[in-house]
Amino acid sequence: MPFSIKKLNLKLPAVSMKVPLFLLLLGMGFLPMFILGKVMTGSFMQTQIDQRMIEVQNQCLITSDRLTRSGYMNAETKDAMMDKELDTIGDIFSGRVVVVDRNFRVIKDSFKLAEGRLNIAEAVLRCFQGESTVLNEEGKHYFAVTTPIYSAMDPAVIDGVLLMTVSTENITANTADVSEKISFFQVVAFWLLALSAMLALFLLMKPFERLQVVLDRVASGNLDETIQENAYKETRQISAAIQTTMTKLKTVDQSREEFVSNVSHELKTPITSIRVLADSLMGMEDAPVELYREFMADISDEIDRESKIIDDLLSLVKMDKAAAELNIAQVDVNALVQQILKRLRPIAQKRNVELIYESIREVTADVDEVKLSLALNNLVENAIKYNVENGWVRVTLDADHKFFYVKVADSGIGIPEEYQEHVFERFYRVDKARSRETGGTGLGLAITRDVILKHHGAVRLSSKEGEGSVFTVRIPLNYIS
Numbered sequence: 001m002p003f004s005i006k007k008l009n010l011k012l013p014a015v016s017m018k019v020p021l022f023l024l025l026l027g028m029g030f031l032p033m034f035i036l037g038k039v040m041t042g043s044f045m046q047t048q049i050d051q052r053m054i055e056v057q058n059q060c061l062i063t064s065d066r067l068t069r070s071g072y073m074n075a076e077t078k079d080a081m082m083d084k085e086l087d088t089i090g091d092i093f094s095g096r097v098v099v100v101d102r103n104f105r106v107i108k109d110s111f112k113l114a115e116g117r118l119n120i121a122e123a124v125l126r127c128f129q130g131e132s133t134v135l136n137e138e139g140k141h142y143f144a145v146t147t148p149i150y151s152a153m154d155p156a157v158i159d160g161v162l163l164m165t166v167s168t169e170n171i172t173a174n175t176a177d178v179s180e181k182i183s184f185f186q187v188v189a190f191w192l193l194a195l196s197a198m199l200a201l202f203l204l205m206k207p208f209e210r211l212q213v214v215l216d217r218v219a220s221g222n223l224d225e226t227i228q229e230n231a232y233k234e235t236r237q238i239s240a241a242i243q244t245t246m247t248k249l250k251t252v253d254q255s256r257e258e259f260v261s262n263v264s265h266e267l268k269t270p271i272t273s274i275r276v277l278a279d280s281l282m283g284m285e286d287a288p289v290e291l292y293r294e295f296m297a298d299i300s301d302e303i304d305r306e307s308k309i310i311d312d313l314l315s316l317v318k319m320d321k322a323a324a325e326l327n328i329a330q331v332d333v334n335a336l337v338q339q340i341l342k343r344l345r346p347i348a349q350k351r352n353v354e355l356i357y358e359s360i361r362e363v364t365a366d367v368d369e370v371k372l373s374l375a376l377n378n379l380v381e382n383a384i385k386y387n388v389e390n391g392w393v394r395v396t397l398d399a400d401h402k403f404f405y406v407k408v409a410d411s412g413i414g415i416p417e418e419y420q421e422h423v424f425e426r427f428y429r430v431d432k433a434r435s436r437e438t439g440g441t442g443l444g445l446a447i448t449r450d451v452i453l454k455h456h457g458a459v460r461l462s463s464k465e466g467e468g469s470v471f472t473v474r475i476p477l478n479y480i481s
């Protein structure tokens, strides 16, 4: 089981958005239709009422004129013909026709309810002042129209008022009818919309779902899955991105396995030697003390080697943690390099290697003193270790306005071209026998590179076999986290 795959969140949001998307589509389709239905019924009713009002107003004007001309208001006895006509008009408009005379007395009521009584309603009073009114109170199922009846003798004199009250109940009933039809249409449309939204979502989401199935398999640990869903640009991009990530993951996974097997191998080697030495000592009955001494010294060397490997591994593990663990401070790099050289001078002298330090300018930089010291120490140590008798190592410190540079050049054995890109890998050693002899684990340059990268710097190697090597380190003067 790959170690990091469980941490991957491979859930496509599009797939879990199906229900909200469905509701959104439905809402967007249905809401305008619902509002439109409401507006349509409302305006239908208002138009019907307005139309009816105009008709009634016209009828009132005609009737009031006929009343004037027939002298209805001044006749001693009621004009039966006109009376009948007023009843008929009332019937036609399913309303009530009332005529009020100058003394506010009702002289005609098609409903025969108020004849002889007084009517001093506000609309009637205003009508006697010459103002026709239309009264349509909200919530009441009728409207009332008043029209003045002018005198036949003097058209400026108002003899009476014609008051017509018309019910709007049939209009309300008609509107309810229309509204019912609209509602029915809306229900049908709603289901059609729901069905088509569902179908569209089903078809649209299919490629995402197919992709999700593959991703689920990847998340469950199958790194060999091929992810390719080309239906949309988005699925294509997601597929490509995940495929790239997976390839990287596979590489990481491989190098992790390699690392673990290297570590176990490296840790086992000294222990095997110790075992062989100890066994052979125990197998000898009367071994001389000198032999004991010699074997014990070898065993002690192997123990040193084991503990060095463990120390180096611990440094690497620490380095793998977040960059925040760097202990950044203003450090005098000159002093730091000088201290490293002082520490390594005895080893150099033992091999008769000349150590030269060249400081082109004073350098202070934001670095982790302990880690950087370890990194540079490894470079100088290598330059001494992989050198020739009577050789030299030259360390140069320089800086510009942005970076400082440490160059470690040696007159050593050099590194063949084909190995140069590998020397920074963990446990990599060019000449296994030689570096064994010098006690190397192959972790030194890996640690060096890690430290430099953590400082946002870079390290470059140029070397020629048999002529020597130059390692150049470049690190920013100011550390930006």
Ligand SMILES: Nc1ncnc2c1ncn2[C@@H]1O[C@H](COP(=O)(O)OP(=O)(O)OP(=O)(O)O)[C@@H](O)[C@H]1O
Pocket: 312, 378, 382, 383, 386, 410, 412, 413, 414, 415, 423, 424, 428, 429, 430, 431, 435, 439, 440, 441, 442, 443, 444, 445, 446, 468, 469
């Ligand atoms: N200056 C150099 N000249 C020639 N070869 C070098 C030089 N520096 C490194 N190498 C080669 O690169 C290999 C890796 O170096 P590295 O420092 O990582 O490991 P090491 O020196 O073998 O062990 P360690 O530094 O962990 O004790 C060395 O084994 C050696 O073969």
Ligand SMILES: [Mg+2]
Pocket: 378, 381, 382, 440, 444, 445
């Ligand atoms: Mg080394």
